[in-house]
Amino acid sequence: MSSKLTILLVVFPAVILLALASDPNPIQDFCIADPNAGLVRIARLTTLPCKNSSKVTTDDFVFSDMKVPEKFFDTGLAAIPVNPTNFPSLNTLGMSFVRADLKVGAINPPHFHPRATEITYAVQGSVYSGFVDSNNRVMVFLRGLVHFQMNVGDKPATVFESFNSQNPGSQKIPYVIFGSGIDNELLEKAFGLSPKQIGMMRRRFDPKKV
Numbered sequence: 001m002s003s004k005l006t007i008l009l010v011v012f013p014a015v016i017l018l019a020l021a022s023d024p025n026p027i028q029d030f031c032i033a034d035p036n037a038g039l040v041r042i043a044r045l046t047t048l049p050c051k052n053s054s055k056v057t058t059d060d061f062v063f064s065d066m067k068v069p070e071k072f073f074d075t076g077l078a079a080i081p082v083n084p085t086n087f088p089s090l091n092t093l094g095m096s097f098v099r100a101d102l103k104v105g106a107i108n109p110p111h112f113h114p115r116a117t118e119i120t121y122a123v124q125g126s127v128y129s130g131f132v133d134s135n136n137r138v139m140v141f142l143r144g145l146v147h148f149q150m151n152v153g154d155k156p157a158t159v160f161e162s163f164n165s166q167n168p169g170s171q172k173i174p175y176v177i178f179g180s181g182i183d184n185e186l187l188e189k190a191f192g193l194s195p196k197q198i199g200m201m202r203r204r205f206d207p208k209k210v
Contacts, residue, residue, distance in 0.1 A: 018030045033088035048091050050086055051097075063087040069101040076106025076151070084166050096168060099160040102127065102151035109174050110148045116168030117143040118161055125157025146173060179207040 033048035051060070065086065069078040079101040086089040098109060099138075103124070110132075118141040120129065131147035141147045152159040177187070178201040187198050 019029070028092075030056070032056050032090040033084045033091035048088070050091070051088065061089045063089075066097075066099040069099075072101075072103065072106075075109060076094035077101070077108050081135060090166055094163050094164060094166055096163045096166050098163075100149070100159050100161060102149065102157045102159075104151055104154060106151050106157075108149035109172050109207070110146050111170055112144055112146050113163065113165075113168040113170055114144055116163035116165035117141065118163050118168070121150075121160045121162075123158040123160055125151060125155055126153030127157050127159055128142040128152045152171060174201075174205040175207050178205040 007151065031050040034051040035101050046120070063082060066080050066082065070080050072078040078101045082097065082098065083096040088094060102108065120141065127149050129149040131141045131145040133145055149159065184195060187193065188195065193201070
């Protein structure tokens with residue numbers, strides 16, 4: 001087998017995967033998700049089947065469950081995700097939202113969204129936020145780059161976050177590192193922590209608490 005053919009066989013699947021990495025464009029005016037129809041997996045993207053258009057009503061296009069904060073986590077953060085699961089009209093539109101509330105001094109730990117770019121609007125309060133690019137500079141939020149938020153004001157803060165994917169995903173770094181079962185010896189060497197400290201971090205960032 002020639003080297004040219006070998007390269008073609010290796011690169012071609014990679015191009016296909018890149019082409020399927022983002023949400024597809026809708027091919028109809030709307031596709032209100034039918035929660036009773038179950039999930040359909042198309043090209044590795046999980047979508048919901050469309051509700052019968054004859055049963056669509058005006059109420060399907062209205063979402064009013066972001067008026068007050070949800071339950072606060074230990075970090076002082078409360079979040080209300082809005083996606084096709086709880087707002088079916090977003091199905092196939094390639095977008096989702098989050099309302100996030102932060103108590104004074106609260107944080108949204110460093111995390112990233114593997115499938116979406118995020119834009120954040122501060123409704124009230126003072127929030128320190130940004131992302132870390134590949135040169136370790138702190139800026140604002142792009143898909144796949146680690147970012148964070150912290151309330152630096154003297155009153156609660158509320159932010160509204162928008163994503164260009166209906167399923168952006170979220171990987172919170174502390175929970176990924178200390179809550180995923182990575183070997184203790186590796187974590188000790190990577191972070192210079194003692195076994196006791198590793199145990200404390202595992203308890204603190206137990207994914208069951210998220």
